[in-house]
Amino acid sequence: MTTVSSAEHTRRDFLYIATGAIGAVGAAAVVVPLIAQMNPDASTIAAGAPIEVDLAPVAEGQIIKVFWRSKPIFISHRSKKEIEAAQKVDLGSLPDPQPDSARVKPGHDQWLVVVGICTHLGCIPLAHQGQYEGWFCPCHGSVYDTSGRIRQGPAPANLPLPPYAFVSDTKIRIG
Amino acid sequence: MSGHSTYQPQSGFMKWMERRLPIGGLVHSSFVAYPTPRNLNYWWTFGGILSFMLGVQIITGVVLAMHYTPHADLAFKSVETIMRDVNYGWLLRYLHATGASMFFIAVYIHIFRGMYYGSYKEPREVLWILGVIIYLLMMATGFLGYTLPWGQMSFWGATVITNFFSAFPGIGEPLVTWLWGGYGVGSPTLNRFFSLHYLLPFVIAGVVILHVWALHVAGQNNPTGIDPKSDKDTVPFTPYATVKDGFMIVCFCILFAWFAFYLPNYLGHADNYVPANPAVTPAHIVPEWYYLPFYAILRAIPNKLLGVLALFGSIGILAFLPWLDTSKVKSARYRPLYRQFFWLFFAVCIGLGWLGAKPAEGIYVVLARILTVYYFAHFIIILPLLGIFEKTKPLPNSISESVLGSKA
Amino acid sequence: MKRIILALTLAGFAAAATPVLAEEGHDTPQPPRVKWSFSGPFGKFDQAQLQRGFKIYREVCANCHSMQMVAFRNLADAGGPGFSEAQVAAVASEYKIKDLDDKGEAVERAGRPADYFPSPFANELVAKAANGGVAPPDFSTLAKARTYERGFPWFIFDIFTQYQEQGPDYIVALLQGYVDAPKDFQVPPGGNYNKYFPGHSIAMPPPLQAGQVTFDDGSPQTLDQYTRDITSFMMWASEPHLVARKRLGLQVMVFLIVFAGLMYFTKKKVWSAAH
Numbered sequence: 001m002t003t004v005s006s007a008e009h010t011r012r013d014f015l016y017i018a019t020g021a022i023g024a025v026g027a028a029a030v031v032v033p034l035i036a037q038m039n040p041d042a043s044t045i046a047a048g049a050p051i052e053v054d055l056a057p058v059a060e061g062q063i064i065k066v067f068w069r070s071k072p073i074f075i076s077h078r079s080k081k082e083i084e085a086a087q088k089v090d091l092g093s094l095p096d097p098q099p100d101s102a103r104v105k106p107g108h109d110q111w112l113v114v115v116g117i118c119t120h121l122g123c124i125p126l127a128h129q130g131q132y133e134g135w136f137c138p139c140h141g142s143v144y145d146t147s148g149r150i151r152q153g154p155a156p157a158n159l160p161l162p163p164y165a166f167v168s169d170t171k172i173r174i175g
Numbered sequence: 176m177s178g179h180s181t182y183q184p185q186s187g188f189m190k191w192m193e194r195r196l197p198i199g200g201l202v203h204s205s206f207v208a209y210p211t212p213r214n215l216n217y218w219w220t221f222g223g224i225l226s227f228m229l230g231v232q233i234i235t236g237v238v239l240a241m242h243y244t245p246h247a248d249l250a251f252k253s254v255e256t257i258m259r260d261v262n263y264g265w266l267l268r269y270l271h272a273t274g275a276s277m278f279f280i281a282v283y284i285h286i287f288r289g290m291y292y293g294s295y296k297e298p299r300e301v302l303w304i305l306g307v308i309i310y311l312l313m314m315a316t317g318f319l320g321y322t323l324p325w326g327q328m329s330f331w332g333a334t335v336i337t338n339f340f341s342a343f344p345g346i347g348e349p350l351v352t353w354l355w356g357g358y359g360v361g362s363p364t365l366n367r368f369f370s371l372h373y374l375l376p377f378v379i380a381g382v383v384i385l386h387v388w389a390l391h392v393a394g395q396n397n398p399t400g401i402d403p404k405s406d407k408d409t410v411p412f413t414p415y416a417t418v419k420d421g422f423m424i425v426c427f428c429i430l431f432a433w434f435a436f437y438l439p440n441y442l443g444h445a446d447n448y449v450p451a452n453p454a455v456t457p458a459h460i461v462p463e464w465y466y467l468p469f470y471a472i473l474r475a476i477p478n479k480l481l482g483v484l485a486l487f488g489s490i491g492i493l494a495f496l497p498w499l500d501t502s503k504v505k506s507a508r509y510r511p512l513y514r515q516f517f518w519l520f521f522a523v524c525i526g527l528g529w530l531g532a533k534p535a536e537g538i539y540v541v542l543a544r545i546l547t548v549y550y551f552a553h554f555i556i557i558l559p560l561l562g563i564f565e566k567t568k569p570l571p572n573s574i575s576e577s578v579l580g581s582k583a
Numbered sequence: 584m585k586r587i588i589l590a591l592t593l594a595g596f597a598a599a600a601t602p603v604l605a606e607e608g609h610d611t612p613q614p615p616r617v618k619w620s621f622s623g624p625f626g627k628f629d630q631a632q633l634q635r636g637f638k639i640y641r642e643v644c645a646n647c648h649s650m651q652m653v654a655f656r657n658l659a660d661a662g663g664p665g666f667s668e669a670q671v672a673a674v675a676s677e678y679k680i681k682d683l684d685d686k687g688e689a690v691e692r693a694g695r696p697a698d699y700f701p702s703p704f705a706n707e708l709v710a711k712a713a714n715g716g717v718a719p720p721d722f723s724t725l726a727k728a729r730t731y732e733r734g735f736p737w738f739i740f741d742i743f744t745q746y747q748e749q750g751p752d753y754i755v756a757l758l759q760g761y762v763d764a765p766k767d768f769q770v771p772p773g774g775n776y777n778k779y780f781p782g783h784s785i786a787m788p789p790p791l792q793a794g795q796v797t798f799d800d801g802s803p804q805t806l807d808q809y810t811r812d813i814t815s816f817m818m819w820a821s822e823p824h825l826v827a828r829k830r831l832g833l834q835v836m837v838f839l840i841v842f843a844g845l846m847y848f849t850k851k852k853v854w855s856a857a858h
Binding site: 213252255256258259265266269410414415418419421422425426428429432433435436437438439440441445446448449450458529 | 624652657720721723724725727728729730735741742745747749750781824827828829831832833835839840842843846847849850853854857
């Protein structure tokens with residue numbers, strides 16, 4: 001092998017780098033579909049479209065469960081007593097302070113709509129249980145009040161609110 | 176594997192590792208320092224291409240299995256969901272489906288290259304037989320995979336192929352019922368086919384490791400068929416063979432992409448887009464192109480059992496090739512007569528493939544019988560006799576002499 | 584010798600293929616080639632054509648043919664007929680979808696974009712009984728499920744020309760292929776003579792007549808236009824990602840050719856040290 005001049009050396013290095021770079025770009029591009037395929041497919045996304053729920057048949061004091069995007073949604077028709085209990089609480093005593101007014105739609109105090117999944121590790125809490133008459137999670141003992149706020153136990157946050165709006169006084173659209 | 180001692184771990188970690196699990200040394204000796212004959216031509220890159228395709232098929236297959244449902248009522252629909260709704264599902268499925276054909280194109284080139292240059296001869300008999308086993312496993316995997324979309328060809332292909340086993344006297348019928356898990360091809364059949372289709376590629380990968388091991392023990396054959404005699408005859412695997420294989424893999428990907436993106440259904444059958452219907456057989460049941468020569472042999476023989484035996488025999492006979500070819504000279508380059516018979520055999524295989532796609536009637540049956548007889552005669556009569564009577568050309572003294580001329 | 588064998592092989596194929604073609608030609612003619620917007624490496628669906636095709640499907644074909652794997656939402660997908668989300672919702676709401684209410688009672692509700700096109704018959708047996716023993720095939724994959732024999736050597740040329748539209752060509756030919764039966768051909772009861780249908784006796788009566796469907800975009804309301812529009816729509820229903828596939832294919836091709844070129848020069852450089 002003859003000695004390689006430095007100019008030729010640079011040209012050769014450039015060629016190697018360019019080839020390697022193009023190869024790396026190709027490999028990265030191949031990874032895109034392999035990762036993307038695990039995301040929800042088009043039919044799953046379409047099935048997650050907003051749903052409408054008729055509230056008329058829900059009696060006062062009753063809690064119904066509907067499903068939206070594979071999640072249970074609790075719709076609670078709260079009694080006067082429950083509303084008052086939720087509004088009276090001293091916010092300073094709450095692990096995740098939030099007034100009841102921030103958890104319902106204005107003028108619809110009697111309707112509480114929350115995602116029914118315990119914020120601890122994803123179990124479904126039981127309705128009308130626990131010392132605050134709200135929800136009690138049987139898995140690890142988290143207790144929620146009538147506003148769906150965490151009061152006791154290992155859960156770090158209140159039951160989240162799904163995006164929803166009142167279409168009429170007795171109908172909501174979730175999503 | 177030779178050259179193990181030349182490996183010098185660079186980093187502290189690799190030094191630490193080398194004393195405990197010498198994987199660095201193994202990779203180095205097998206894929207870096209491993210001496211390859213310097214005169215290998217591009218036909219020798221198909222081993223690398225096949226490894227690449229096995230990887231492609233396993234990766235796309237594992238991903239497709241995340242979305243596929245092996246049930247008679249749901250399989251067709253789940254494949255269509257992949258095609259329509261899964262992100263890039265159409266791409267993954269078309270890559271996998273055309274990838275199977277690309278795999279077979281590469282393996283046929285690889286096999287014919289081995290035949291042309293006598294790569295099956297001493298001391299590479301085990302290497303060759305392992306290759307035949309891989310080929311058989313590939314055929315089984317391809318067949319099982321083609322069943323999964325549960326279209327008309329899937330269903331009727333599965334029915335016809337499983338019925339091969341009904342040819343065996345006495346045990347035939349219970350054997351087929353056992354294969355089906357029912358009184359006909361159905362959901363249980365599909366489910367077990369899916370399981371096996373997922374299993375076999377990993378078995379193939381295992382045999383490929385043995386194949387490569389055997390290759391690295393015996394060393395690669397080369398176009399002259401003579402063994403390397405000195406360092407001048409070889410070059411290290413890396414960078415020489417790796418960059419050459421890499422270049423050909425990219426070229427092969429161009430062909431692959433041409434089919435996957437522009438002709439994804441060219442190598443399949445339109446009938447397989449009709450959901451499986453156990454009540455209606457399609458007008459022409461034709462296997463995938465890569466089985467056609469063997470399908471022609473099956474149909475050429477008017478007796479059911481003999482046809483099935485001929486079919487299996489036509490593949491099984493490949494395993495005996497190292498002993499059927501009696502010539503001392505490996506490469507067809509120095510065997511003028513064998514070279515002609517090689518191309519004749521090649522043409523016969525293509526001809527059988529073409530006949531396999533034609534209806535089994537009239538002139539086609541006659542032609543298929545002639546070519547079937549020739550196919551077997553090539554192995555049983557021509558090759559043993561050629562070794563005795565053929566006058567071979569003089570071999571060069573060394574590989575480097577054949578590459579660089581006698582001045583080297 | 585190699586060349587002689589090759590030449591003989593090719594000649595053998597040609598000789599063997601010719602009588603076959605002639606024989607098939609006498610029996611069922613090859614469908615004429617139609618010029619499709621979606622053929623070739625740069626092919627795209629013609630949005631207006633897909634919309635017209637959908638209109639034909641909705642007003643004519645859907646009376647007998649299901650399209651179970653296509654959802655209303657697909658009408659708004661990229662590369663498709665290009666309806667807006669609002670149009671899709673409007674189309675969907677015109678369909679009645681069978682569902683269960685909260686008490687498990689069967690009800691019919693208005694369709695939503697996520698719903699699939701409802702089938703005209705409750706199940707395959709009903710479809711069979713209502714159509715003289717043959718269920719009308721589902722449209723979801725039909726354009727890919729039909730083809731015709733290309734024969735040697737055309738099937739080899741097709742690899743290079745990317746001719747992939749055997750199915751659509753056949754469907755157009757079939758829809759226009761209702762002619763009077765030859766005198767010596769006895770059409771069985773319940774059958775209709777069709778020049779392009781294998782065996783010539785098809786259960787489907789001529790489905791389209793000129794002027795039957797009104798186009799809003801001023802396209803000619805002829806049988807020729809109808810058959811090409813509905814077939815285009817069927818091809819989209821069978822291969823909704825065709826446009827994305829061909830576009831990505833082009834990008835991949837350009838990339839691979841550049842990469843192969845670089846690999847070639849790298850290989851040459853590396854090997855130059857060995858000589």
